[in-house]
Amino acid sequence: MQPHNLFSLLADRLLLHPNSFTVASYNVLFEILVERVSAATVEKRSSEITAEWKIENSAMIKVIATILRTITDNIHLYDIKLRFLDDLILLSSASRENRRIILQMSVWQDYLLGLAYVYPTSDLQTEVTNRVFELLRILLHHAIKYEYGGWRVWIDTLSILHGRVTREDYYRKINKMVENMKDNDENEPKTPVSSPVESGAQTPTDQNSVATPT
Structure with a gap:
């Protein structure tokens, strides 16, 4: 199985239990992203992101963003979103290579704008x-300044945003x-509907009975 397919399968399996996705779960995925796996599953990382931290498995960005x-939004999910975006901002700010790796991803703007x-x-x-637009600012500045044809990244980003x-x-x-x-349906006056005559019911007639010829 190719790594890309493996990561996609990982996202599908995690989404089967969305309420179980916690900060600790995110930290595990982030460790795979940068290939700095720790022995224990923790809520808070012990080391800070530095220039030595590299994006090794960029497909994990798509997995986490997906x-x-x-x-469904909740107070805990907002915290994970902020942590994920802060980590990407730190990775992008610390290394030009990390910025280039993100820019080389297919429709990376869609993943990020989907969080906004x-x-x-x-x-x-x-x-x-x-946070999303702060990360976009860092990446687009790099694209226009360092990458050949970086203006196309701006055009693609504006198109996706639009x-x-x-x-x-x-x-x-x-x-x-x-x-x-x-x-309108609730405020519209309802027309009363007359009830149908029951089968076999006698209809009122005048007092003179009509003789039936024999």
């Missing part, structure tokens, strides 16, 4: 979104239309 995008919120509704969502905002606006518009339709 998991964080798929799991187009219309954040809380301080934590705003904080996560700010698509993300447009899609979010479309979903919000559709949801608003559905809500308005439900409100």
Whole structure:
């Protein structure tokens, strides 16, 4: 099995139990990302990221981002998102090679922008979104300054960002239309429906009975 397929399978298996994904789980995946595996599973790493830390298995970025995008938001997930983005910012700031590795990933912008919120509704969502754009700033600055044809990275990023905002606006518009339709249905006066005459019931007639000819 190829490493890429193995990492994809890892994401699929972890998503079978989304509520079990914790900070300790994230730390294990991050250790695989940089190939600095520790003997114990811990909530907090004992060593800080330095220039010697290299991204060895870049596919793990997609795995972690996919998991964080798929799991329903909660207070613990926000903490993991912030930690993941902070780690990527530190890795990118510490090494030019790390920045180049991320930029060489296919549609890496989609993974990162998928963690951000187009219309954040809380301080934590705003904080996560700010971290995403801080990382984008570091990577795009490197692309335009050091990489040949780096301007294409800017074009691709703007295109993906525009698509993300447009899609979010479309979903919000559709949801608003559905809500308005439900409100109209609830406010619309209902026409009373007459009950049908039961089978065999006698209908009122005048007092003069009608003789049936024999």
